[in-house]
Each structure stands twice: as C-alpha cells, then as structure tokens.
Amino acid sequence: MLVLAKEPVPGRVKTRLTPPFSPGQAARLAAAALADTLHTLLHVPAARRVLVLDGHPGPWLPAGWEVVPQAGGGLDRRIAAAFAGCTGPALLVGMDTPQLTPELLAPATAPGAWPPGRAWFGPAADGGFWALGMDTPRPALVLGVPMSTSGTGRAQRARLVAAGLDVADLPVLRDLDTAADAGEILAAAPEGRFAAAYRAVAGQARAGRG
Incomplete structure (x- = not known):
C-alpha cells in the first residue's frame, strides 16, 4: 500500500482552498485528510504500508507506516518512482480522499484481487484518479501522462489498457481541492478528523478569523 502525500505546510498545500480559508486553515484540513487516510489504511490488508512523502512526518502520522x-520532478515522475520501489502488487492512494473506507477498497484488497495482469483504477470526480494499482509495478505506464487536468484519469486508464492489463475500476470519489469539494466530502463522511477540522475552520472563516 502506497500513499503519496505532501507535508501539510501552510502555503504549500491545498492552495485552491484559499479563499475562503486561510493558508493555515487549508493546511489543517490537509493534515486531517491525510491522517484520516493513513488511519483508514491501517485497517486494509497490506504486506507493507509506505508513505511516500514530500516533506517531514508530523503528528498526523500513525504508527505502522x-x-x-518522494522523488523530484513532475507528478508523473513522482508516482512512477513510488511504484519503482515495489516488487509485487502495489496500490497507490492519494491524500485527498478522507471519505475513503476499507469497504471502498475491499474489491482491490480481497483474496484473489490481484491475478496476473490486473490493474486497479480509482477515478476521481474531477477527471483525475485517486487510486492506481498494478500487480507488477510498471513505472513507465505513468511517465508522460499529463497530470492535474480533466483528462488525466482517462489518459492514465487508457495507458493501462493499451499495455494489455485487465483494468478493474474502484468507485468514483471526490478529491479535496476546493471549498465546494470539502463540503461534499463532509456530507459523505460526517465523522472523523477531517469532518471535525472542517467544522472548526469553517466557523473561523465565517467569523473572519484565520
């Protein structure tokens, strides 16, 4: 299990949340989303759990990881490098889906979920993807895919299919990018660290405090 993440430092993460949130509030939301993701994945079967991190660990990091x-370069190179460090089936998840549950990942983590030639793909509502898995990691299948566009997911999935992989899809999830996304994620997952952080910072934002 791989999680690709950026240290939640104000001004460096979730800049599209500002406004209405301040950089500090956006970083708090990012930290809560990351913590929810990492804690959830502790309850998912995995031989290894690896956080591929741009930055330094913080109090949001639970034991067991x-x-x-992270490698340098564009997002495609960073994802490819994460897969290059694996020798067997690997599933990569981002830090932007705190509504993730073990049940949503169950199709990809159940016994028999990784026959030879299998790939798993989790499409995001904005046209990207929130999960990507390959039974035998092939970093080259990520390199050159245009990232952070409305066609990223379509291009990445097509690359897997063109390579002859049997692509199985996970449910569509919404990434945390904008304030509207945050509200939708809260509705989908009203409990947890992200939900608590959102309610706190939303109240601060309404009161004009950062």
Whole structure:
C-alpha cells in the first residue's frame, strides 16, 4: 500500500482552498485528510504500508507506516518512482480522499484481487484518479501522462489498457481541492478528523478569523 502525500505546510498545500480559508486553515484540513487516510489504511490488508512523502512526518502520522522521500520532478515522475520501489502488487492512494473506507477498497484488497495482469483504477470526480494499482509495478505506464487536468484519469486508464492489463475500476470519489469539494466530502463522511477540522475552520472563516 502506497500513499503519496505532501507535508501539510501552510502555503504549500491545498492552495485552491484559499479563499475562503486561510493558508493555515487549508493546511489543517490537509493534515486531517491525510491522517484520516493513513488511519483508514491501517485497517486494509497490506504486506507493507509506505508513505511516500514530500516533506517531514508530523503528528498526523500513525504508527505502522514506513516513510520514504518522494522523488523530484513532475507528478508523473513522482508516482512512477513510488511504484519503482515495489516488487509485487502495489496500490497507490492519494491524500485527498478522507471519505475513503476499507469497504471502498475491499474489491482491490480481497483474496484473489490481484491475478496476473490486473490493474486497479480509482477515478476521481474531477477527471483525475485517486487510486492506481498494478500487480507488477510498471513505472513507465505513468511517465508522460499529463497530470492535474480533466483528462488525466482517462489518459492514465487508457495507458493501462493499451499495455494489455485487465483494468478493474474502484468507485468514483471526490478529491479535496476546493471549498465546494470539502463540503461534499463532509456530507459523505460526517465523522472523523477531517469532518471535525472542517467544522472548526469553517466557523473561523465565517467569523473572519484565520
């Protein structure tokens, strides 16, 4: 299990949340989303759990995770490098879906979920993807895919299909990018660290405090 994440530092993460939130509030939401994701994945079967991190670990990191630094370059290169560090079936998840549950990942983590040639793909509502898995990691299948566009997911999935992989889809989830996304995620997951952080910072934002 791989999670690709950026240290939640104000001004460096979730800049599209500002406004209405301040950089500090956006970082707090990012930290809560990341913490929810990492804690959820502790309840998912995995031989290894690796956080591929741009930055330094913080109090949001639970025990049970190995931390390795992200590679440099664009997002495609960073994802490819994360897969290059794996020798068997690997499933990569981002830090932007705190509504994730073990049940949503169950199709990809159940016994028999990784026959030879299997790939798993989790499409995001904005046209990207929130999960990507391959039974035998092939970093080259990510390199060159245009990232952070409305066609990213379509291009990445097509790359997997063109390589002859049997692509199985996970449910569509919404990434945390904008304030509207945050509200939708809260509705989908009204409990947890992200929900608590959202309610706190939303109240501060309405009161004009940062």
